[in-house]
Amino acid sequence: GEDVEQSLFLSVREGDSSVINCTYTDSSSTYLYWYKQEPGAGLQLLTYIFSNMDMKQDQRLTVLLNKKDKHLSLRIADTQTGDSAIYFCADFHGGKLIFGQGTELSVKP
Amino acid sequence: SAVISQKPSRDICQRGTSLTIQCQVDSQVTMMFWYRQQPGQSLTLIATANQGSEATYESGFVIDKFPISRPNLTFSTLTVSNMSPEDSSIYLCSVGVEGGGEQYFGPGTRLTVT
Numbered sequence: 001g002e003d004v005e006q007s008l009f010l011s012v013r014e015g016d017s018s019v020i021n022c023t024y025t026d027s028s029s030t031y032l033y034w035y036k037q038e039p040g041a042g043l044q045l046l047t048y049i050f051s052n053m054d055m056k057q058d059q060r061l062t063v064l065l066n067k068k069d070k071h072l073s074l075r076i077a078d079t080q081t082g083d084s085a086i087y088f089c090a091d092f093h094g095g096k097l098i099f100g101q102g103t104e105l106s107v108k109p
Numbered sequence: 110s111a112v113i114s115q116k117p118s119r120d121i122c123q124r125g126t127s128l129t130i131q132c133q134v135d136s137q138v139t140m141m142f143w144y145r146q147q148p149g150q151s152l153t154l155i156a157t158a159n160q161g162s163e164a165t166y167e168s169g170f171v172i173d174k175f176p177i178s179r180p181n182l183t184f185s186t187l188t189v190s191n192m193s194p195e196d197s198s199i200y201l202c203s204v205g206v207e208g209g210g211e212q213y214f215g216p217g218t219r220l221t222v223t
Contacts, residue, residue: 042215042216045212096142096157097142097152097203097212099153101150101151
């Protein structure tokens with residue numbers, strides 16, 4: 001079945017850029033998503049990208065999609081301590097979202 | 110966007126009892142989903158609930174354990190029946206548009222079974 005993989009941890013300094021990576025196996029993906037989950041909270045939709053796009057930018061967030069390599073990344077510019085959270089990549093497959101394990105981003109002052 | 114609320118936000122329940130979780134959306138949506146997030150884990154889809162039809166359950170989830178109602182286009186309930194400690198999780202309601210696009214989540218219900 002469809003699989004979505006992420007690295008588990010990322011640590012950056014405040015003000016640096018963060019890049020969170022995700023790989024997926026579904027060659028027929030239509031949409032790919034990035035969600036943010038802060039401690040004790042639900043999932044916040046950060047951004048999503050349609051599969052015919054290579055890049056999407058929204059303020060500090062840049063999403064890059066490489067369909068050939070089935071690789072998705074989320075770049076956060078000027079990372080702040082408030083960006084510390086778990087970031088989930090998800091693939092829309094078969095009418096449902098398939099989630100990665102989540103990447104815990106730690107931002108050090 | 111869609112604003113989703115869930116009740117209760119958290120609960121502690123005795124094993125063997127049942128809990129019904131409510132999900133309310135501020136606009137009419139066709140597709141509603143229920144997910145489970147076990148402690149320290151990612152999210153797993155329990156079932157898809159479309160108005161006017163029976164819920165569709167994922168492998169490993171059954172209607173007797175997780176009955177779902179979808180009486181209209183803005184509301185759904187998920188019941189966790191005959192609970193055991195293994196049911197301790199966060200249960201999240203989600204809504205989306207057919208074919209993908211924006212998919213939003215509620216704040217979740219944090220369930221602890223003792």
